[in-house]
Amino acid sequence: MxxxxxxxxxxxxxxxxxxxxxxxxxxxxxxxxxxxxxYGPPENSVAAVxxxxxxxGAGDRVAIVGESGSGKTTLALALAGFLRGTSAHVxxxxxxFDGIDLRAAVGSRLPRKIPGVTMVxxxxxxxxxxxxxxxxxxxVVVRKNETLRRRDVPLRVxxxxxxxxxMDFDRIVRARPYELSGGMRQRVMxxxxxxxxxxxxxxxxxxxxxDASVAREVMDLMTELTEEAQAALLMVSHDxxxxxxxxxxxxxxxxxRVVEQVAxxxxxxxxxxxxxxxLLRCVPTLDCFDVPLLPTLCSVAAPG
Amino acid sequence: MVESALQxxxxxxxxxxxxxxxxxxxxxxxxxxxxVPGARVGIVGESGSGKSTLGRLxxxxxxxxxxxxxxxxxxxxxxxxxxxxRLDYRRAVQLVAQDTSSSFDPLRRxxxxxxxxxxxxxxxxxxxxxxxxxxxxxALGVPEHLADRYPYEVSGGQRQRFALARALVVxxxxxxxxxxxxxxDVSVQGQVLNLLKHSCIDxxxxxxxxxxxxxxxxxxxxxxxxxxxxEIIERGSTADILARSTQAYTRHLLDAHRVSRxxxxxxxxxxxxxxxxxxxxPQGFGARAAHLLRRQRWWLARLAALPGQLLVxxxxxxxxxxxxPGDPVRTITGGQATPDKYAAVQHxxxxxxxxxxxxxxxxxxxxxxxxxxxxxxxxxxxxxFAQRLPATLELATMGLAASxxxxxxxxxxxxxxxxxxxxxxIRSYAGxxxxxPDFAIGVLGIFLFYAxxxxxxxxxxxxxxxxxxxxxxxxxxxxxxxxxxDQAAIVSMAQHLVLPVLVMIVAxxxxxxxxxxxxxxxxxxxxxxxxxxxxxxxVSTVLLSxxxxxxxxxxTMAGTVFGYLVGGAIIIESLFGFEGxxxxxxxxxxxxDLTAMQGFLVTIATVSLLIFLLVDLCNMLIDPxxxxxxxxxxx
Numbered sequence: 054m055x056x057x058x059x060x061x062x063x064x065x066x067x068x069x070x071x072x073x074x075x076x077x078x079x080x081x082x083x084x085x086x087x088x089x090x091x092y093g094p095p096e097n098s099v100a101a102v103x104x105x106x107x108x109x110g111a112g113d114r115v116a117i118v119g120e121s122g123s124g125k126t127t128l129a130l131a132l133a134g135f136l137r138g139t140s141a142h143v144x145x146x147x148x149x150f151d152g153i154d155l156r157a158a159v160g161s162r163l164p165r166k167i168p169g170v171t172m173v174x175x176x177x178x179x180x181x182x183x184x185x186x187x188x189x190x191x192x193v194v195v196r197k198n199e200t201l202r203r204r205d206v207p208l209r210v211x212x213x214x215x216x217x218x219x220m221d222f223d224r225i226v227r228a229r230p231y232e233l234s235g236g237m238r239q240r241v242m243x244x245x246x247x248x249x250x251x252x253x254x255x256x257x258x259x260x261x262x263x264d265a266s267v268a269r270e271v272m273d274l275m276t277e278l279t280e281e282a283q284a285a286l287l288m289v290s291h292d293x294x295x296x297x298x299x300x301x302x303x304x305x306x307x308x309x310r311v312v313e314q315v316a317x318x319x320x321x322x323x324x325x326x327x328x329x330x331x332l333l334r335c336v337p338t339l340d341c342f343d344v345p346l347l348p349t350l351c352s353v354a355a356p357g
Numbered sequence: 358m359v360e361s362a363l364q365x366x367x368x369x370x371x372x373x374x375x376x377x378x379x380x381x382x383x384x385x386x387x388x389x390x391x392x393v394p395g396a397r398v399g400i401v402g403e404s405g406s407g408k409s410t411l412g413r414l415x416x417x418x419x420x421x422x423x424x425x426x427x428x429x430x431x432x433x434x435x436x437x438x439x440x441x442x443r444l445d446y447r448r449a450v451q452l453v454a455q456d457t458s459s460s461f462d463p464l465r466r467x468x469x470x471x472x473x474x475x476x477x478x479x480x481x482x483x484x485x486x487x488x489x490x491x492x493x494x495x496a497l498g499v500p501e502h503l504a505d506r507y508p509y510e511v512s513g514g515q516r517q518r519f520a521l522a523r524a525l526v527v528x529x530x531x532x533x534x535x536x537x538x539x540x541x542d543v544s545v546q547g548q549v550l551n552l553l554k555h556s557c558i559d560x561x562x563x564x565x566x567x568x569x570x571x572x573x574x575x576x577x578x579x580x581x582x583x584x585x586x587x588e589i590i591e592r593g594s595t596a597d598i599l600a601r602s603t604q605a606y607t608r609h610l611l612d613a614h615r616v617s618r619x620x621x622x623x624x625x626x627x628x629x630x631x632x633x634x635x636x637x638x639p640q641g642f643g644a645r646a647a648h649l650l651r652r653q654r655w656w657l658a659r660l661a662a663l664p665g666q667l668l669v670x671x672x673x674x675x676x677x678x679x680x681x682p683g684d685p686v687r688t689i690t691g692g693q694a695t696p697d698k699y700a701a702v703q704h705x706x707x708x709x710x711x712x713x714x715x716x717x718x719x720x721x722x723x724x725x726x727x728x729x730x731x732x733x734x735x736x737x738x739x740x741x742f743a744q745r746l747p748a749t750l751e752l753a754t755m756g757l758a759a760s761x762x763x764x765x766x767x768x769x770x771x772x773x774x775x776x777x778x779x780x781x782x783i784r785s786y787a788g789x790x791x792x793x794p795d796f797a798i799g800v801l802g803i804f805l806f807y808a809x810x811x812x813x814x815x816x817x818x819x820x821x822x823x824x825x826x827x828x829x830x831x832x833x834x835x836x837x838x839x840x841x842x843d844q845a846a847i848v849s850m851a852q853h854l855v856l857p858v859l860v861m862i863v864a865x866x867x868x869x870x871x872x873x874x875x876x877x878x879x880x881x882x883x884x885x886x887x888x889x890x891x892x893x894x895x896v897s898t899v900l901l902s903x904x905x906x907x908x909x910x911x912x913t914m915a916g917t918v919f920g921y922l923v924g925g926a927i928i929i930e931s932l933f934g935f936e937g938x939x940x941x942x943x944x945x946x947x948x949x950d951l952t953a954m955q956g957f958l959v960t961i962a963t964v965s966l967l968i969f970l971l972v973d974l975c976n977m978l979i980d981p982x983x984x985x986x987x988x989x990x991x992x
Contacts, residue, residue, distance in 0.1 A: 120542035120544065120545075121513070121542055133887075133891060135887055135891075161773055161774070162772055162773050162774070162775045162881060163773065163881065163890070163896065163899065164887065165890070166890050166891060166892075166893055168893075170891070171891050171892055171893075172887065172888070172891045173891075174884040174887070174888060175884075176884070179883065179884045180884045180885060180888040181885060181888070182885045182889065182902050182906070183885070183906075183980075183982065184902070184905050184906060184979070184980055184981065184982075185902065185905075190889075193889075193894050193895070193898050194892045194893060194894060197893045197894060197895060198893055229981060229982075231982060234405075235404060242888070245888075245892050246891075246892060248892070249891070249892035249893045264403040264404055264569050264613075265569070265570075265571070265610070265613035265614050266403065266609060266610065266612075266613035267403070268613070269613050291542055291543065292543075293543070331544070332543065332544065335543055335544050335547045336543050337543070337546065337547065337550070337570075337572035337573050337576055338572050338614075339571060339572050339575055339599060339611065339614055339615065341572065341575075341576055342572070342575035342576050342595050342596070342599060343595075343596065344576070346551050346555075347546075347550055347551055348547060349544055349545075349547035349548045349551065350544035350547075
């Protein structure tokens with residue numbers, strides 16, 4: 054069955070074909086320079102993200118790692134354009150995706166999509182709409198992002214479900230999110246996200262609600278799908294090991310600042326900041342089952 | 358493994374089943390497990406494996422479906438039935454749960470939360486309890502000043518330490534920890550795990566550590582038990598299981614933790630067996646029709662509840678009327694009535710004979726839709742109400758429909774353009790929901806628009822006096838006017854309706870509006886909305902989904918308002934001189950007509966029940982999760 058849904062069936066849209074001609078890493082699509090996000094009144098504001106600068110190239114896989122309260126989710130929301138028109142105050146010397154200025158205000162209470170950027174959230178149970186069937190939620194996205202005759206929509210819906218390994222089409226199309234298992238929900242969310250043809254997929258804690266084995270399946274799938282679509286992937290997570298395995302580059306956030314940018318492959322040797330080295334050591338692994346004490350950040354280095 | 362038959366917590370082939378019949382689900386299946394003093398056992402498994410349920414059973418928070426649990430050789434059921442032994446047990450066996458944000462009283466300081474078990478379970482006096490609290494907090498490395506804060510004023514990691522302190526303060530012999538570090542950052546996890554492991558070693562407490570995180574469990578526990586689909590498939594020392602488990606499932610779990618660090622598994626994994634579930638869609642016409650009927654019978658289940666509810670209301674009306682003090686028969690006949698006359702009135706009110714006889718006659722008549730005969734008019738109540746109820750329902754429906762229209766438009770403006778002046782005005786109006794009662798607005802409206810401005814006709818009925826009422830066809834006055842095609846009647850009736858409907862809008866749309874705006878505000882910020890926007894769904898789709906999710910609460914509120922408009926029709930109808938149920942009730946009360954009052958109560962209650970039936974059915978249509986028999990989580 055998986056042979057039927059082969060890679061050949063995806064027709065790249067023109068913009069993606071254009072990117073194929075250039076080496077992925079050299080084309081920055083996301084530019085952030087001096088990005089600061091603060092909440093509250095101007096005279097008494099609290100900065101969640103302070104003076105963060107980085108770029109993401111087409112097809113890059115970047116991870117933002119940090120503990121709760123480090124500002125990583127706020128950063129992701131700002132990049133997805135979801136903080137425009139809210140009480141959050143976003144400033145930056147440059148903040149753009151594909152030439153679109155992400156600082157531009159929107160007047161409406163309803164956030165507006167930044168073309169080419171799709172964001173998935175921690176838990177598919179809350180990201181998917183509980184009241185509509187999977188078929189309807191996926192169908193809406195397929196119709197919006199592909200030029201299709203109405204009667205071809207179900208075919209494309211099936212195609213995308215097949216791409217995430219969901220073969221039991223008839224049941225899943227009619228199912229609502231709460232009728233599926235956690236792993237299936239996560240796959241459905243990925244199918245919808247990829248069907249929206251992103252050039253940058255932002256994933257906020259994509260696996261922290263999942264069991265380890267399902268988490269691995271989901272990350273494998275997400276990597277494969279974004280690679281195939283030539284889309285960049287920005288994952289936000291507190292799980293350093295997961296990021297090591299699935300990202301090319303890791304940004305470490307502490308108290309709103311990016312304290313380290315390092316290639317994932319070299320993080321164990323090249324990490325310079327004490328906090329990064331501390332984080333690396335205090336992730337529990339199966340090898341440390343017989344140590345007397347687990348390393349903690351306090352025992353490794355004082356943060357900040 | 359040699360198990361002590363007497364010491365410790367032991368389960369004997371326990372089963373825990375949730376739900377009944379076809380919908381039942383077995384969470385714990387035939388588990389025999391023991392926790393002997395001093396042991397540290399990690400119970401690992403994926404979500405849905407039943408490990409949390411097992412934990413709750415061990416501490417006696419859930420009842421068993423089958424099997425039994427013994428504590429030091431005594432049956433747990435017996436222990437829990439006796440107050441003294443229950444306290445001993447609670448002191449010996451403590452649970453620490455995952456979610457610390459909801460397990461602390463937000464209104465009390467953390468010190469209080471830790472002190473209470475020391476006083477109530479360990480029986481310490483205030484000073485001794487305080488000393489013990491300080492001792493435990495110091496052992497856990499909690500800064501002393503944090504104890505005087507409220508639960509929401511400390512971080513999740515600190516709160517988890519207080520949860521641990523609250524359990525350790527009574528020096529338990531057995532500690533059950535359910536996912537205590539899963540919500541914490543890795544660096545904090547290490548601290549809590551170190552504390553937990555070493556306080557168990559130091560105090561000799563036995564530990565059952567339930568978690569889906571294998572590395573953390575392996576560190577804390579000296580033994581591991583692996584759970585799948587409600588069963589423990591393997592148990593052994595941590596080193597043994599990690600190094601040489603014979604179970605394929607356990608190795609699969611271990612691999613999942615080992616691999617993530619070293620990069621993706623390059624071959625695309627086939628979906629795990631658990632993800633593939635059998636096809637439910639049936640084949641063939643007959644089977645499909647039966648399937649459809651099964652799927653769609655949710656509303657039948659709701660409908661089946663109706664007769665019972667009606668009976669309750671009928672009994673209530675019967676009782677209420679008989680609780681009115683004084684003798685209604687004497688009120689009607691006057692003091693000098695002959696015994697014959699007295700008996701006749703008593704009979705016509707249904708008050709003769711014993712109470713059970715009265716009740717029997719009353720219910721017998723109700724079954725035949727006979728509410729009795731009005732004492733004042735001599736006509737059957739059924740015919741009286743048939744004449745008046747449609748008019749009242751029509752007015753209430755108009756009021757509700759107009760209110761809903763205003764509500765929807767106003768809510769869209771308030772939510773979509775939050776900074777506009779209109780939005781501010783709408784929100785302040787909604788905020789003042791129900792502050793001014795409808796009779797005040799009605800009187801004010803009549804004074805302003807009729808007496809001062811003369812924009813509307815006099816509040817003396819549905820029609821100008823000079824115009825003849827259209828022939829009765831449906832009983833709904835305005836519909837009858839439309840059917841008659843009499844232009845003068847239609848115009849006059851519309852003119853007379855403007856002010857009452859306006860009063861109902863002003864008086865009653867605020868509560869519905871408040872509910873809807875609050876629901877929309879909440880739903881707009883949810884990930885489900887952001888995800889839809891992020892994947893490029895059109896604005897109309899996004900709005901439709903937001904409104905649909907906010908609607909059920911609003912529909913319920915609208916049902917309440919409609920019930921009020923029908924039951925409380927007396928106010929609008931008397932203000933504007935409309936004929937209807939409200940006016941009839943006024944007459945019945947003035948004439949002490951018990952039969953009429955009883956009939957009125959039953960009729961209005963029936964209408965209310967039907968309204969709420971409609972509300973429920975609407976909400977089940979909007980939100981399929983509300984349909985009976987729908988599993989909330991299919992995992």
